[in-house]
Amino acid sequence: MKQDVNVLDTFDINGFQHDLISWFETEQRDLPWRINKDPYRVWVSEIMLQQTRVEAVKPFYKNFMGKFPTLEALAEAHEDEVLKAWEGLGYYSRARNLHSAVKEVKERYGGKVPDTPKEIGKLKGVGPYTQGAILSIAYGIPEPAVDGNVMRVMSRILSIWDDIAKPKTRQLFENIIREVISKDNPSYFNQGLMELGALICIPKNPACLLCPVRSHCRAFHEGVQKELPVKSKAKEPKVVSIVAGVFRTKDGRYIINKRPKTGLLANMWEFPNVEVQEGISNHKQQLAYYMREAFGLEVSVDEYAATVQHSFTHRTWEIFVFFGTAEGTIQESDTLKILTPEQFEQYTFSRSHKTIFEDCIERASLL
DNA sequence: CACGCGTGGCA
DNA sequence: TTGCCAAGCGT
Missing domain, CATH: 1.10.340.30 (Hypothetical protein; domain 2)
Known part of the structure; x- marks a missing residue:
């Protein structure tokens, strides 16, 4: 002392x-x-x-x-x-x-x-x-x-x-x-x-x-x-690849889901997405499989929309976004909603997912 | 202690 | 464009 x-x-x-x-x-x-x-x-x-x-x-x-x-x-x-x-x-x-x-x-x-x-x-x-x-x-x-x-x-x-x-x-x-x-x-x-x-x-x-x-x-x-001051450098953020789907229903609404209540961006809303597994190159197939396993939904993953980059201090997301459609009646819940674009205002999203909406919703509505 | 946790401004 | 941050805290 x-x-x-x-x-x-x-x-x-x-x-x-x-x-x-x-x-x-x-x-x-x-x-x-x-x-x-x-x-x-x-x-x-x-x-x-x-x-x-x-x-x-x-x-x-x-x-x-x-x-x-x-x-x-x-x-x-x-x-x-x-x-x-x-x-x-x-x-x-x-x-x-x-x-x-x-x-x-x-x-x-x-x-x-x-x-x-x-x-x-x-x-x-x-x-x-x-x-x-x-x-x-x-x-x-x-x-x-x-x-x-x-x-x-x-x-x-x-x-x-x-x-x-x-x-x-x-x-x-x-x-x-x-x-x-x-x-x-x-x-x-x-x-x-x-x-x-x-x-x-x-x-x-x-x-x-x-x-x-x-x-x-x-x-x-x-x-x-x-x-001065002496400040050692943080190590490189790791790159995580993600495939995400902007799924539209017949009546022109979109599927969003809520992130887990702990961890990165806890409790925030986002488009359904899954981390790309090492060695898997068929993103569309992996996304359809994920939608079935995670939500019990049969979806059609259609065309590639965009790749969105988003960097955090400790990690970089590389998000491959696809447009898709969902058939039949979908059960909404606390963690799964189907929204019109106007309703997005009422839900809390991170900046990265807002970017996806702004880029993609408009284009998806034109399809 | 090391790591996870967001975003926007600026050189 | 990309990298580096800026009035930290919880685990």
């Missing part, structure tokens, strides 16, 4: 705090979650901002707060409504965990967001970063909120060469922040570090000449700001 903070032995903590907070006071962006310090509003913003850019979050946040303006409103909503409001933002378990945690706060804490690390850290979806962010921003409690920005900024300021991709490194920075955080204004200190990381101390080509704390920056003085 003491070893962690040896890097601070000759560091001007007070000067750094002052220069950082002064800069944040005048230069902070006007953002919808900075209107007040309502812990619920701060909480929602912190969840949405996980691994997501400010510009992407803004419209979702405004819409979400319009629909669920208070903790009680969100607690009383149905999960489907919450997920619908999250549609397109990504990382959907964030929405489910937030909803679940908000309900717990309502029931266990009478609707007041807890203000201790112990209690708040137990809430679903609230990890070390979010815990510190809510405590410092909403309650003014001097807890570290170490995210990617903070690790990048502080590794440059203190010239720390530990690999920030390693989980252990986050703890090193938490120990450092505990020493350097402003006890008078932990909210602006933490937000200032993140704002600096977003606007000035950016990953590539940091704007050091505009930086309010460059006089405190060891990497700048050593001329190594572009080599």
